[in-house]
Amino acid sequence: MKVLHVNAFDAGGGAARAAMRLHAGLRGQGVDSRFLTLKPSSGEAGVFSPLRKRQQLAAFAKRQAAARIAALQKTPTNPIIHSLGLFPSGLGRWINASDVDVVNLHWVCAETLSIREIARIEKPIVWTMHDMWPFMGAEHYDDLDHPGRWKAPYTRANRPANATGPGIDAWVWARKARAWAGRTFHLVAPSRWLAGCAADSALMGHQPRTVIANPLDTDAFAPIDRVAACRMLGLPENRKLVLFGAFGATSDRRKGYDLLVAALQAFERNHGRADVEVMMFGGQTDGEIPGVGLKSHFLGTFHDDLSLRVVYSAADVFVAPSRQDNLPNTVVEAAACGVPTAAFDIGGMSDIIDHGETGMLAPAFGADGLAAGIAWMLNTPFAREKVRAAAVAKFSREATVPAYLSLYRRVLGA
Structure with missing residues (x-):
């Protein structure tokens, strides 16, 4: 054939x-x-x-x-x-x-x-x-x-x-x-x-x-030691790291950067924690997230699987605040690296995320609901092996x- x-x-x-x-x-x-x-x-x-x-x-x-x-x-x-x-x-x-x-x-x-x-x-x-x-x-x-x-x-x-x-x-x-x-x-x-x-x-x-x-090549996207990943990226090892990333992360309205900002503001207001920081790839490369007090790390844009694997492995939670999405590669890649995702329940998110098992799905497009989901996931450690196993079963x-x-x-x- x-x-x-x-x-x-x-x-x-x-x-x-x-x-x-x-x-x-x-x-x-x-x-x-x-x-x-x-x-x-x-x-x-x-x-x-x-x-x-x-x-x-x-x-x-x-x-x-x-x-x-x-x-x-x-x-x-x-x-x-x-x-x-x-x-x-x-x-x-x-x-x-x-x-x-x-x-x-x-x-x-x-x-x-x-x-x-x-x-x-x-x-x-x-x-x-x-x-x-x-x-x-x-x-x-x-x-x-x-x-x-x-x-x-x-x-x-x-x-x-x-x-x-x-x-x-x-x-x-x-x-x-x-x-x-x-x-x-x-x-x-x-x-x-x-x-x-x-x-x-x-x-x-x-x-x-x-x-x-x-x-997805689930051998290319697989967890590495979180501490080692943080050290490679120059990120703090003793902080909870929330990750957001997409192609055109801060410019494509569909990817929901403004909704992420609103959710992070709600997180600070309702679930404030001093040990949480934010990292981002695929959008702006420096500065701060407007209106958000959480320390932020802008990592730039990555084109190779190995770099993305390191970035995902450093994260505790991936956030996908999309307004529209089919089956976003980022959420699948994060899951294959053992990282659960908080997302709005839109598009193909429910094909990737088993609510409460490999992440959480919030009603669209409520900032308070997404913020509560992020807080819950940070307070309820997910077994990375379980998140990865589900991704391998679906997407390998x-x-x-x-x-x-x-x-x-x-x-x-x-």
Whole structure:
């Protein structure tokens, strides 16, 4: 069996990391897995691009042009990336000419494949959804203030009242509906929440769906001695350390940095402890958390698994105050390192966290509830071995890669 993964990038961002982990897991089990991207940067085995330098430059120009078109629409309450899938990259023709048996699409935005190119792929398609774009318009996640437009065809009537400019979202949705009519995509949702959203969508509700968690190398993410981790990072060994981190931790509204600040303020107000400090990665690199008296440590951004393993292992509690999230890598990675998570009960958090056993789930989006959960977890030590064992059982390659192989065989009728 020859499997081709298609993702815009092979490094950077949660989708790329998750797709690469699946690719590596399949290769580790002897599968002929290849990873197609616009411009390889990781140097990992099996990763390639058939585009020559001139074509890669053209792809970049198309991405810039698409971004300028998307920016004509103003969506103040949904400022995240919007993707058009407008310009063909040429990868679609290469895919059809290749000898692969099944195509596993991942995050194919940034003009990696146009909507029409996806429609013209002649090989069976498995599509791992890393966000909501496959069944929405141009948006990648729902508008939190005007939710649910994707449950019905996009019309002027259900356009958010505060949106201005051309109706890009509706235009992209209509292009998808026309191009993909009659096509079958075998959707994979890493969380039950995302599977439910796809099922409720007007665009993809009829497509077959399977819930398979993103694989994690649980040998790469495993606990190390907490004292040793603190020493490596220059952090105090005799303090309780609360960790927050994400790609765009302090700038992406979905990740809930403002909700974290409110929760830490509530923690100080209601559960004040002098032995608690906060550490953060993936956002600002210095300064203090505004309005919070707890000592803070800004660790910068990490791109390698070993550094992240050290950071997680130094923490007592990980906090994920997200407003929206599918199956965040950070929460899974922390659990594999034996660190429990306090989070709001949204998205795929309940797929990762067993409330009271491997963490806690607070009602969204109450600062007092999240603060109480953090305090409870700090006062009730969790057995790291138990937290890790649950993560290994759910997210290890041994638990997830066979499910993908079974799906590929079903798709191929083997």
